[in-house]
Amino acid sequence: MARIKTDINVSRKEVIVAKAAILFREKGFKAASMRDLAESVGVEAASLYNHIKSKTELLHELCFGVANRFMQKMEEVEQEKIPAVGKVEKLLRFHINEMVHHYEEVYVSDREWKHLSDPYLSNFQNQRRIYRKRFATIIEAGIRAAEIEPIDAPTAVLIFLHAISGIESWHRSKQKISAEELENNMITILVDGLYPRK
Amino acid sequence: MARIKTDINVSRKEVIVAKAAILFREKGFKAASMRDLAESVGVEAASLYNHIKSKTELLHELCFGVANRFMQKMEEVEQEKIPAVGKVEKLLRFHINEMVHHYEEVYVSDREWKHLSDPYLSNFQNQRRIYRKRFATIIEAGIRAAEIEPIDAPTAVLIFLHAISGIESWHRSKQKISAEELENNMITILVDGLYPRK
DNA sequence: ATTTGTCGCTAACGTATGTTAGTTTGTTAT
DNA sequence: ATAACAAACTAACATACGTTAGCGACAAAT
Structure with a gap:
């Protein structure tokens, strides 16, 4: 046995x-x-x-485990006294690191949450919506402070979050660049578009 | 009946x-x-x-229908005599439009291709890899011509393609901005990061 | 050594799924 | 009107799935 x-x-x-x-x-x-x-x-x-109650319970554990880590980081970043672009960068680096080092959980939480069932489903969707809203709020504050190019904040958030989920392809790819290279490349591409054009 | x-x-x-x-x-x-x-x-x-042979045939039709459209556009754009950034922008606008107007097919092709079975599976994966390679080649040409900020081209492609798949969230969202606004916002955020800093 | 509780096994149930066979209905062409 | 074909139906199949019940084996505590 x-x-x-x-x-x-x-x-x-x-x-x-x-x-x-x-x-x-x-x-x-x-x-x-x-x-x-x-x-x-x-x-x-x-x-x-x-050891477990059901198959769905496994999905709960994964989805909310990830969601909670992200929410906690959001809380932490929000309270820092730094410029908005810095906050955005911190959040992005966190996302990238989570995606690189906790690939499976993050990926599953991102793609499979649809199969949760109520009340977990609504709960999860809520958390996601709130998270994005708070992310957008940071960007909007940066725009008002003229630290960030005036763009549609919700669209930017949407781009950021999905762009990072592309790390999935990096994981699969044969000729990987290193994780640090990847992180810095992504930050360059995503963040440099934010600064106002001189 | x-x-x-x-x-x-x-x-x-x-x-x-x-x-x-x-x-x-x-x-x-x-x-x-x-x-x-x-x-x-x-x-x-x-x-x-x-009318159909099997459930999987439906997935074939969807996946390869989308893949072929993208490949054809790639062919078309490659042959234009314009700067690399222009080509990138054309491809991105095509992606965005496809995602906006053929939402379901593009989304399914993007997320559900894993459930194809060989030989279709390998075939599809191949097409994807080739498409990305050609996209990266355009970016690399732009970098050599100093039209584009020196970045890791495969990473950029990965970001672009996944960023656009985020339009899924736009479709779901309650307070939608218009499709044109969305398109222009995305282009601004994604493309403006490409130009070399002065 | 015996007890107690944890953990794994076999067997099975009920349900849902993709698909086939065979038949009937409806449409089109002569 | 009738023949021929297309497209719908009913019935059923084999299989795969999540999960439960009940029992036996091992480990830890007395």
Whole structure:
């Protein structure tokens, strides 16, 4: 009988959630079966239910885990006393780092949240909307302070967030540039368009 | 017995494919069932098979329909005798317009191609890779001609393409700006970062 | 050594899915 | 009007899925 191996301070549930992230990322939530997951954990499908309540619970864990980290960072950045462009840059660097180092979870949270069911679904959508609003507010403050080129802030947010989710392709690509190069390139391209033209 | 309504010059298969695009977009390919599709077409599930070979065929049609349009535009733009930034802008405007006016198909092609099966899958992935390479080549030519800020071209392409797929959120949003405003905003943000700083 | 609780197993259930076979209805052409 | 074809229907199939029940095996605590 093959037990789920756990490092110290890592519950079996966390092991399952982590494997689920990998699987959901590569097949999609619907296409990934509990039997697939079981195999990748090294156990029979039914055994998973000793640790989790349902397949959807796995998605909850992933989505809200990610959402909470982003919200917390937003809180932190908002309170700093620095120019708006600096705040934007900090948020972008955070996004990029999350995407690079917690690829699977972030990706799944971004693409598969549709399969959440109420009340989690509405809750998640709400959090997303609020996050974007707060991001846009930062940009708008920067525009009013003439630190940022006058652009439509919601559009900018939309571009930023989706641009970063493109790191997915970077992960897949054969000839990768380094993570730092990637980060700095992205910041250059995204942020340099913000400064007002002289 | 309720026949599938067709306008003149529109085959029943095309009607089905179009409805499939809407359905695949809102539920995802795997989660959308043939019975769902049948209902949205106004017919029994089995009847669909008088017009199509399989569920996957619908995905083929959508993915390659979109891919071919993009490839054709690439061909067209490559041959124009204009500066590189102009080419980039033309491609971006095309992308934006496709995303705005053929939302469902483009979105599905972008997010659900993973569920294609070989040989279509490899074929599609190839086309994507080639398209991106050609896009990057244009940017690199612009950099050599000092028309474009020296940046990592593949990263720029990745940002551009994903940024545009963010129009998905625009479609969903309540307080939409107009399509032209959206287009111009996106071009401003994305293209203005390209010009060399004076 | 015995108890107790955790964890994994086998077996199975009910449901949903893509698809096929065979038949009937409706349309078009002679 | 009738033959011929297209397109819809009903019924059913095999399979895959999420999940539950009940039992046995191992580990930790007494």
